[in-house]
Every structure is written in C-alpha cells, then in structure tokens.
Amino acid sequence: MAQTHQFCTFYLDKLLFGVELEKVQEVIRYLEITQIPLAPRVVSGLMNLRGQIVTGIDLRRRLDLADRSDGTAPMNVVIRSADGAVSLLVDEIGDVVEVTEESFERPPETLQGKVREVILGVHKLEKQLMHVLNTEKACETAEAVTSGAER
C-alpha cells in the first residue's frame, strides 16, 4: 500500500485547503487580535496564545480572495514555523483527511496569480479537490509584501 499522508483541512471561500498535519500545532476557535498599524494587509494582527505572541495571517487576503463578510469570526490554524508559531486565519475547519501520493497532481499550468505561489498542488478527493498549501510560502511571501509596504 502506498504511503499515506494526513492533512488538516479548512475552507476559504468554499475552497478546500489542506496543510500537512505534522506542521499544525493546534487549531483554535477564536483569539482576540491586536491590529498592527502600517503592517501589510495580509497580516491581520497579533494574538496571545497562552503567553506566546502569534502573528495572524489572513489567508483570504494572502490568496487574493474577497474579504470575509463582517460578523463571521475566523478560525485559527496555528502552524509551527522556523520563526515561531504563525496563525493562518481561515473560514472554517474541515476534517483530517488521509491521502496517498496517487491522488496528487501538480497545479494546472493555467492556474496563475498569487494562488499558484502558495499552492503545491491538489489532491483529488472523492467529492472535491483539496489544495495543498505551501505553508512556508504562505508566511514567507508575506515578508516580501512587508518590505514592499515599507516606506
């Protein structure tokens, strides 16, 4: 049997995304967020995660999706990164899915724009496609955005 991978999934604007399970530190419902003036748009703010300060990244903005409608609180998918924990703000949390390499496919060449940078590929699940998120990239490019926004 082919090797399986577990993914933590979540939704963004009805799209299904997945992050390798071992990269996820935890999933948290709601954390009060402190906004950072002058910060790039994709950085939604800072959160206090049990005494640890975590930077929140609004994945919708990162992927150039429309902003969440007001009143819907985002969920936090806290990712371990080399630079400490980063929280990805998503719409809704899905299941943990187990997939094999066979269902994986590179993103189609026609996929352009920001999404392409951040997506490693897709897994063809039974009902829909799961976009595999490149977490490093999702946080990393934000840095470039930062320096761009610098005055």
Next chain:
Amino acid sequence: MDDLIKEFLVESNENLDRLDSELVKLETDPSSQELLSSIFRTIHTIKGSCGFLGFSKLEKVAHVGESLLSRLRDGKLSLTPEFTSGLLAMVDAIRTMLGEIQTTEQDGNETYPSLIESLNLLQQQSQDAPPKSTPAPAPKEPGKKKQSANSKEGAAKSAPPASKTPPVKAATPIAPPAAPDPPKTQGVPEANLRPVAGKIGGALVDRGSVRPEDLAVALKGQLSGDTRRLGEILASMGLITAEDAQAAQQAQEGSRSKNAAAETIRVDVHLLDRLMNLVGELVLTRNQISQYSARLSDANLVGPTQQLNLLTSELQEEVMRTRMQPISNVFDKFPRVVRDVATAQGKQVLIEMEGKETELDRSLLEAIKDPLTHIVRNSVDHGIEMPDQRVARGKRPEGHLKLRACHEGGQVLVEISDDGAGIDTTRVKNKAIERGVITAQQAGRMSEGEILNLVFLPGFSTAEKVTNLSGRGVGMDVVKTNIDRVNGSVDLQSYLGKGTTIRIKIPLTLAIVRAVIVQSNGNRFAIPQVNIQELVRLDADRVRTEIESVRGVPVYRMRGRLLPLVYLSGELKLAKQAGGQADQDDATNIVVLQANEHPFGLVVNEINDSEEIVVKPLSKQLRGLKVFAGATIMGDGKVALILDVVGLAQNASIFSEASDKALAEENAEALVAQDHQSEKQTFLLFAGPDDSRMALPLSTVARLEEFPAKEVEKSGDEWVVQYRGKILPLLRLDVVLEERRERVRHDRKTVEPDPLQVLVCNDEGRTLGIVVDRILDIVEDRAEVKSPATREGILCAVVINDRVTELIDVPVLQKIAEANRTLSTEHAEVIN
C-alpha cells in the same frame, strides 16, 4: 561531537582569552614569575590535551610555544616585544585551529610552518646569547638553599625549590631543557611535584611542620612507587607526628569542601534563555492575576496575590542575575587589541580599566562588544598621537586609555577616555561640509557638541589616511546604530589636544523593561520609559493657544524651546474610533521623547500607567516595521505593540537623512527667530521728557504711584515726597537727562503734571521714585538691541512694539542726580 572534545574546546578557548591578557600583562611586568608560570601551565595544558585527543598539528604549535616559554620561565631568556608578538601569534593560531576543530572535529590542514619556524628562531637566537640572569653561586650552607635556588629561578615566589629538584641538586644549574622533549612534560607532570594549597603537602608546609625540602623527598618517594599517603610517608620519616598528619588531613578535607561550594557550574545559555522566557511569562500571568484580584477585592485573594507579586519580582531578579556577566569578559580583550594597534603604529599606550566587575545581561554584553572594540581601536588609532608628537605637546610619550564601567540609575555606564589629540571640530565641520552632510550655513549655527556628534553620521570618518585597522569610513555610525539597537545612548566629548571621552549608556537588560502605556484611537501602545523625557498635558484652551505651527508642522512651545509634535494616530494611520469623541476639543497629552538627541512630542489620546512589560520580538513578517520594537502581553491578556522611538522619529522625519536634516535646519532657523521670544522680558513703557518713549524692565519697578503735586516737597531742585512713613527722593527724568542738553531750567517748570506719575524703584537697598510724564503700557517683548546709548543715563535703545524706545539706567541716573545735587548746593553757597 565528543563530549571530551567539546569540553576541551570550551576550556581551551577560555584559557586562550586569559593568555591574551596575561601575555600583554607580562610585557609590562616581565619579571613576574607568577604570570609566566600561569602562562606556561595554560599552554602546557592545551598541549597535553591535544596530544591526548590526537590533534597533532595543534600540539606541535603549542609545543614550540611551550619550549620558548619554559626558557623564559627559567630565566634563560628575557622577554622582548618580539617574543610577545610571537607568542600572541601562536595564541591566534591555536584559536584558529580550535575553530577548525569546532566545525570539522579535525585540527585542519594548516601546520603553521612559518610560525613554528619563527618561534624556534627566537628560541635559538636567545640560545646563542648568554642567559640574562646569572646562575647563583653554589650555596654553602644548607639553610640558605631555599633562597639560592629561588634566586636561580628568578626569585620565584610561586614555585618553591622543592618543586624542581631535591635540595642536594639545587645548587647545580638546571640543564637547559633539551628543547623538543623535556622529560617533565611526559613522565611526571611537574605540577604534581609542587605543594599546592589544598593538597596535604602544601597544608603541612603552611603549618610549618614540614620543610619543603623534606616534602619533596617524600613526594619523590610517592612517585617512585610508594603507595602510602603523603602524611604517612612523612610520619614514617619521623618528620611529623601522626597528629600533625591527621590535622593536616582534616584541613585538606575542609578546603576541598570549601572549594566545592565555591565552585560554579556551567549552564547552557539556551537553558537560561528558556528560563528567562518562562519568568517573563510568569510576570505576565502575575500581572493578569493582580488585575483580576484588584477588581474582585477578595481578601482571600489579595494576600496570596501580594505574595505572588513579591515572589515573582524576586525570581525575576534572580533569573536575570544568572544571565548577568561581568563586563570584564569584554574588557579583558582590550589590552591585546590596544597592544596590536599600538605596536602596528609604533605608539605607546597604557590601558587602565576600572569597574570590570560591573555586570550586565549577556545579550547586551554581546551587543556592545563590537562597538566598544571599535571605539578602543579608534582611540588608539586616531586619538593617541605618536610618542614624539606627544612629547612635543608636553605630554608623556605613552598615551593613556581609560575604560570605566559602572552602574548608574538602573543603567550601565561605560566610559572610554583617552588623553590623545582630541577631535578637531573645525576638521569635522569642514569634512561634513565637503561631504555634503551639512551646509556651511548650518555649520555656522551648530554648537561644538553638535559638530562632534556629526561623527556619528553614516560614512563619516575623519582619519586622514585609511589605516588597515580603522578609518574605513564605517565607523562611529555603526557604533551608534548598535548601541541604539539595545536602547542605549552614546555621547561624545572631546577637547582638542587634551583627549576624547565617549560615554555609552545601556540598559541592564532587554527582556523586561518599564514602559508607559498610551492609547490612541483605541489602540494601546507601550513606550519604553528610558525614551521618555516627560509627560505634558494641555487643557483644551491651552491647546488652541500653545500648539502653533511652523510651516504647517505642529510645534509646542515648551519652556521656550519648540518641540515638534507627532500625532501618533496620524503617524500610524490609525482608524478613527467608532463613536469616539472628537479629540480636538479635548485635552492633549504629549509624551516628550528623545530620539538620537532629537526631542519630539508624541501626541496621544491617553496616557495610562507605567508597567513592567516583557518584550517579545516581532515575527519576521513584521520586522520591516521600524516603528515597533516588539510586542508584549498586557495584564488583560491582550497584545500591545511596543513603539520604537527612533523608528517612529525616522518615520515622522524628525530626522533621517541629510535632506531631512537640512529641512529640519530650515525649520530650526524659523524656530530660532521665534526662539528669541523666549528671552522676552516684560517692560514698563512710559513717556519721558519731550514725549520720548522710554522703558524699564518691569522687574526693577516695585510700585506705580501717583502723588498730588502739592504733596511734593521741594527743596531747590531736589524733590521729595512722604511715602509710607519715609521720605522718598524723586528723580526727575527731565532734570537728570536734560542736564546735558543745557536747556534753560526755568522753561520746563511751566508744564508740571498733576498728579505726578512715579515709578517706585528699589536700587541697591535704596528706594527712589522716578517721575515720568505718562505711563504708557506694560509690554512683553524681546529686547533686541538696536543701538547703543546716545546719552548718559540710558542703557541702550531698543525696539519695543516696533518703536524705538530708550531703556533707562537707574543707577547711572541716580549718580547724575547726586552730582546735580552737590552742584546745586555749591551754587546755593555761592549765592549766599
């Protein structure tokens, strides 16, 4: 990596650092046998460990050094600067090799043949030359053996003769150690033969029960296979009693346990960092609980909360102390640095250090290491002159460099001063103009201090020629940036021809700081208290009058100086708070901050408490934001950002580049004009004779009075009036001032005002009244001198309210009046 190797590396690196300073010290005190022995032992240890661990190349290098040192120690050679340089080069080589071992676990491919060659050469050269210290004559009396043996070894204090050879042989000069392989390095480690304090032999010698010579015999016996304890051997030799041996044994045990207690342990730095983080979090939790308990006012909670408060603070302090290291860790490297630079340039420099035990956080120590080294280098390189120049200037040929560290008001102060040439402000000024840092016009306005501080600007170096050590143009600006980064400050003072002093102030620790919490548009921010000069609150109506603008830039006049204002909400583009009251009509809170010597006022909506906050760094996504220094978690569990005052000032263009500076200067120019208003004085304006405008500083006027003309008693030209039970002489301006005009006196009596307007003045304890025509006004104005006085009794002519006004000089007027009086009395006498 092998634990053994790791330990070897740590130990050797420490030893090498010590070697550096000891070698330099030895140069100033070449006869110190103690230093020599210590240096020798260190090299010997390194060499021994190398052999053991199989680093043969390293061993070879250490070996030549050791044999050279052994000859030095034995007085066969005397120390010359070349020796020191050679040995220091060896230390460097060993250090490089250790670095190699650190990364590859091998001692590298470099064998340093030239270094070994030169060290050998040094040794041979000296071998040809006769040894400096003359061998002592063979001792005749056994009792004097000790001294003679000692003198042969160059008055060794630390090495009693017994350590070398048995007493019988002491007289024979020790054969020069056959350079490559002195037997002592292998068979019997020489240190073992030495009665060391803490060892029983040493204890016995100290007690005076055994002579060192006898001890040596016993030691020899032990080494040649006697398995008994030293005490027992000595007892069997009949030299000591069993009790003596026992007592010494006990003393030995005692000193051993004391040693153990005094011992320190090595702790991984990461562990300490982790500990510090945990304590930081504990502080946060404590803050949260304190807040909660204050709200609840539950007596059962208050007690433990206070206790928690105390304990946390204490714990925090102690943990912080574990991270504290003495500044000597950095200072001790400087003698070597100074020596290197001085030798390279043929200068003579004495280095003096004070307060080496001053402790500060190790991360800060790291942060100031490079800047300090740079400053020290600079001082020797550019500051201290060549010996002949110094002599020509009447100074001692050797320069003096002084390093001083101390704690001062919760900060660490490090001072580096030299008695060198000092900084030539004219040269700095010219250079700055040449480089376009400032314009000539600006330069003219700058104070000495401001000009000196130009050296901190990027790309500024006054060194006329670039040396290989410093003066590459990356200089003081890097120092300043590094110090700024840790919230420190640098201050430079220099007197041409006398020397330069650089003062660095740094906080004790970075992790936990005291900060003032401010609010703007509903956002909370922390401002480190060290940056804050003062807090100002202006009422709504004062806001309207006291906040002015210079070319659209809002400024506040604070004690006569204009303070540029920065609105935090505007600077950070904070969204207006929904439902928030319009703050325009409210009181304004100004936090007066200082960034790189530029004060500015930060306008915020609210100033809250000051609190201890734990500084957490921002994640990499946010590092581009220069306006924030970090973030912290507040007592209520929310995150607040910490403002970076320097970054904020840069963002607001309080200062940044030359162009900004020029702009600021222009503004300053406008400010200067206004600035003078600060020297405004209040004047009493009045009309003098012939309707001339005159004035007196209001401060000199005690009262304004009116006297009906009939109350004035006239005796000749002298007018007096009864005033508050005293006689008040009146000084008539028309008389005293117009005396010179030689007018006919009778004319002026025609118009006599009634009542008389009198200014009551106090002049040197005497009260007098000045009669004036009319009191015009009291005005506030700067007394800009327009022209000097044209007649006696007038101080000068100034422009007040756009009209030329004469300032009268009361003391002079009084003198004139007195002169007139005598004149009129004489006149009266003549008539009589």
